[in-house]
Amino acid sequence: MATVSWVVFKHHKKSDGTYNPKIRISHNRTSSYISTPIYTDMVRFKKKSASGTITLEKIKEELDDIVKEYRHIINDNQEIVQECETSKDIVLMIERRKKRKDIDFIEFARQHIQMTPNAGTRTVKTTGINALCHFLKYKNGNDKLSIKDLTSKLLREYEGWLRKERLITVRQNRTAKQEYRTIRKPALNDTGVHSYMGVIQSVFNAALLHFNDYEKGDIIITNDPFKVYTIPPVLEAKKRAVDVDIIRKIYNYSPINKRKRTTTFTRDIYILSFLLAGMNAIDMLDCQMVNGRIEYERQKTKDRRKDKAFISVCIHPLALPIIEKYRDPSGKCLFDFYKRYSNIRNLTKGIHRGMRSLCEEIGIDYIQFYSARHSFATIARNECDISKDDISLCLNHSAGKTITDTYIKRDFSRIDKVISKVADYVFGESLSSTSSINNDL
Numbered sequence: 001m002a003t004v005s006w007v008v009f010k011h012h013k014k015s016d017g018t019y020n021p022k023i024r025i026s027h028n029r030t031s032s033y034i035s036t037p038i039y040t041d042m043v044r045f046k047k048k049s050a051s052g053t054i055t056l057e058k059i060k061e062e063l064d065d066i067v068k069e070y071r072h073i074i075n076d077n078q079e080i081v082q083e084c085e086t087s088k089d090i091v092l093m094i095e096r097r098k099k100r101k102d103i104d105f106i107e108f109a110r111q112h113i114q115m116t117p118n119a120g121t122r123t124v125k126t127t128g129i130n131a132l133c134h135f136l137k138y139k140n141g142n143d144k145l146s147i148k149d150l151t152s153k154l155l156r157e158y159e160g161w162l163r164k165e166r167l168i169t170v171r172q173n174r175t176a177k178q179e180y181r182t183i184r185k186p187a188l189n190d191t192g193v194h195s196y197m198g199v200i201q202s203v204f205n206a207a208l209l210h211f212n213d214y215e216k217g218d219i220i221i222t223n224d225p226f227k228v229y230t231i232p233p234v235l236e237a238k239k240r241a242v243d244v245d246i247i248r249k250i251y252n253y254s255p256i257n258k259r260k261r262t263t264t265f266t267r268d269i270y271i272l273s274f275l276l277a278g279m280n281a282i283d284m285l286d287c288q289m290v291n292g293r294i295e296y297e298r299q300k301t302k303d304r305r306k307d308k309a310f311i312s313v314c315i316h317p318l319a320l321p322i323i324e325k326y327r328d329p330s331g332k333c334l335f336d337f338y339k340r341y342s343n344i345r346n347l348t349k350g351i352h353r354g355m356r357s358l359c360e361e362i363g364i365d366y367i368q369f370y371s372a373r374h375s376f377a378t379i380a381r382n383e384c385d386i387s388k389d390d391i392s393l394c395l396n397h398s399a400g401k402t403i404t405d406t407y408i409k410r411d412f413s414r415i416d417k418v419i420s421k422v423a424d425y426v427f428g429e430s431l432s433s434t435s436s437i438n439n440d441l
Contacts, residue, residue, distance in 0.1 A: 002027040002081055002090050004070045006036070006063040008043050008052045019043050021054065021063055023070060025087045025094070032087040034094070036066060073097050080218050096211070096220050103147040103211065103221070106133060109203045112210075118303045119344065120282065128199025134168040135161050147207060147221055152228035155197065159232075162188045162196060190232040197231040240371040241378035247274060247426050249362045256361055263361065265340070266354025268322045270372050274426075275319040277394040277419055278373030281351055282344050289315075289323075289334050293412075298396045311396045314416035316423050376422060384421045394418050 003026045008019050018041045022033040040059050045052035054060045073094050074081055084090050109129045116122045133143035135158050166185050172178060188196070204226065211220040251271050255264050273279050276294055279287075287296035290312070298309035315323065328336040341347040351369050359366045377395060380386040394415050 027087040030087040032091045105145045105147045152225040155229040191235045240374040262354040263357040272322045273372040275316045278376040312412040
């Protein structure tokens with residue numbers, strides 16, 4: 001049976017004349033000591049005694065309270081105590097349970113996000129945790145959140161806040177005149193709430209695995225708000241694919257103002273994405289040209305797949321002028337995008353601005369850059385009668401794979417046939433004529 005007591009040792013005297021009382025844990029003929037935050041010179045030692053006693057009643061009471069706290073922890077966790085072989089094991093168990101009081105969910109989230117290997121996932125989770133911090137500042141005046149205070153009630157309050165138009169204050173970069181600025185954020189729908197709550201649940205589940213030892217039944221985090229709170233389901237996604245005529249309009253777009261470099265750049269990589277079977281912008285930052293083909297590992301899923309989401313895509317003749325236009329002369333990367341934008345976030349912002357300007361100039365409602373990927377798949381299926389399996393290969397999807405697929409070597413030439421067929425359907429007349437893209441070179 002583990003016992004707890006406080007003790008003051010003569011040889012623990014500090015240079016200022018004070019002593020630091022310790023809490024002694026004894027178990028199975030072993031003893032370990034835990035320091036206390038108390039320092040005092042009110043100690044009396046008997047002659048030839050290595051330990052002494054506190055002479056100030058107030059300090060005695062403080063030490064007695066610590067002893068009671070540790071005894072309470074031991075009594076409440078008898079099953080764990082029985083598994084402990086030495087007093088050191090008891091000390092570790094006590095420290096783990098004391099830590100629960102001090103687990104800051106936001107601090108853990110930041111550390112967890114830093115260790116996340118995928119850059120895209122880090123960005124999504126950072127955005128989600130930043131939003132929670134804005135809510136906590138709105139509610140409490142600070143962004144601290146003890147994990148035991150992460151309750152279903154708090155999540156419902158947070159959801160209500162997300163569903164309203166709200167003002168948040170953000171720090172600007174060093175070049176801005178003012179350090180902070182206020183942004184008006186629109187109300188979120190079910191899909192938006194699902195995304196933000198999903199980040200919190202993901203980080204919370206990581207905390208459960210980090211702090212709880214389920215094999216030994218040593219549970220530090222006992223609360224789970226997601227067993228009470230239900231995350232709203234995702235709304236059925238609005239189809240992002242656009243008509244063939246819009247793809248053609250974008251391809252044939254010629255900038256009204258030649259200085260609109262961002263709009264021209266956005267047109268070019270939108271068409272490039274379409275001609276490379278819906279390639280994402282982030283993948284253009286880290287792709288290579290090998291034997292006349294574009295090869296890359298899809299950033300979004302490479303960390304979740306055994307094949308690293310590798311794909312090899314042919315370069316259609318219409319894509320070649322765009323590739324040469326933005327080719328990196330230094331050879332560091334295939335494209336010179338890293339010289340135009342310092343990171344993927346700035347690239348995404350530039351594309352967003354360019355899409356708004358592009359849509360305005362060609363007279364269509366705003367469409368997202370991602371619509372190039374959706375449109376490629378939709379046209380391939382509905383207009384070119386391509387099988388869903390081949391479209392899945394083009395999009396580098398892994399869903400729907402069967403045991404049989406593990407026996408079959410992937411044939412990327414099937415992607416080449418799909419790209420050729422879709423490009424012929426959409427740009428048939430342009431293959432033998434001069435396009436606006438070529439005129440801008």
